[in-house]
Amino acid sequence: MNPMLRAAIIALTGLFLLNSAQARSFRTVVIDPGHGGHDKGGQWGLVYEKHLALDTSARLEKELKKRGIRTVMTRRSDYFISLPERVRITKQYSDAIFVSIHYNYTWKQHVTGLETFYTSSKSQPLAAYVQSGMMSKVRTVNRGVKFARFYVINHATCPAILVECGFVSNAGERARMKSAWWRQSLAEGIADGIVRYRRS
Numbered sequence: 001m002n003p004m005l006r007a008a009i010i011a012l013t014g015l016f017l018l019n020s021a022q023a024r025s026f027r028t029v030v031i032d033p034g035h036g037g038h039d040k041g042g043q044w045g046l047v048y049e050k051h052l053a054l055d056t057s058a059r060l061e062k063e064l065k066k067r068g069i070r071t072v073m074t075r076r077s078d079y080f081i082s083l084p085e086r087v088r089i090t091k092q093y094s095d096a097i098f099v100s101i102h103y104n105y106t107w108k109q110h111v112t113g114l115e116t117f118y119t120s121s122k123s124q125p126l127a128a129y130v131q132s133g134m135m136s137k138v139r140t141v142n143r144g145v146k147f148a149r150f151y152v153i154n155h156a157t158c159p160a161i162l163v164e165c166g167f168v169s170n171a172g173e174r175a176r177m178k179s180a181w182w183r184q185s186l187a188e189g190i191a192d193g194i195v196r197y198r199r200s
Contacts (some may be wrong), residue, residue, distance in 0.1 A: 026159070028070045028091055029194060030090045034081045034162075037080030042105025042168040048167055049103040050078065052146060056165060057101045059187035062084035065193055072096070083151040090156050095124060099190065099198075100152050100158035103177060104167045113141030114186075117162040118147040126197045127161045133193030137142040137185040140166065140173065163190060 033054040035041035041049025054075070061071045068107050072093065074086045090098045104115075114134050118127040127145045143164075153160040165186050166173045178183040 012109050020050035024096045026068060026095050026198065028072055028093045028096040029064055029094060030072045030074065030098045030158075031057045031061055031064075032074040032086050032090075032098065034100055034102040035079055036041060036075050039080055039200055042103055043105065044105075044168050047168055047174055047178060052103045052168070052183065053101045054078065054167070056183045056187055056199075060099070060101065060183055060190050063187050064194065069194070084155075086152050088153045090152075090160070093158075096158050097155045097174035097194070098153065098158055099130070099194070100150075100160070100162040101190075102162060102164050104164040105169045106167060107169070109169050109171070112167055112173045113143040114138075115164045116145050117150060117153065117160070117164070118145065119147065119149055119154045119160070120160070123159045123161055125152065125200065126159045126194070129197040130161060130163060130193035133191070133196065134163070134165075134186050134189035137191070138176075138182065138188035139178075154185050 035050035035053060039050065039055065043049060057073060061073060064071050072089065074089050075081050090096060114125040114131065116131040124145065131142070131145050131166045148162070150162050153162050166177050168174055168177070
């Protein structure tokens with residue numbers, strides 16, 4: 001065989017194997033609905049972050065399963081689970097990524113928008129794809145992708161992000177997040193971002 005042709009075949013084979021390895025870089029998405037039980041999270045009146053996060057997470061799980069991706073939920077109902085326990089669950093899966101779902105709150109009631117947090121550089125691309133996916137589904141302020149040392153993403157050993165799906169403290173955004181279409185749209189956007197990350 002021509003040496004140049006053989007080198008080209010070897011290079012193409014290596015590229016194929018690399019792409020295959022990247023495609024298999026994760027098989028499981030650990031979905032973490034923030035708060036729960038006595039920990040209500042951000043709240044305004046009877047609108048609790050813990051309920052919004054759980055509903056959005058359940059919708060995300062459904063969307064990922066439709067795309068053929070295996071999922072694990074850190075909680076499936078309204079009960080408290082500690083931050084170390086959430087990390088422990090995640091570490092049981094060597095082929096996973098971790099997505100923690102939250103809704104935001106601030107005393108500045110005019111603040112709105114979506115943002116996604118990461119800690120490690122390996123998690124930044126996942127955060128970027130998910131943020132882009134959400135912004136493609138809803139109209140609101142793009143607060144971007146940001147570095148933070150939140151416990152669950154700081155202690156995770158796999159790619160891990162924390163998503164903030166809007167401000168409970170803002171009247172307009174609160175009205176939208178109380179509607180199923182908002183939570184469904186965000187779940188679809190997060191799922192799209194995860195799929196794009198997997199293919200990248």
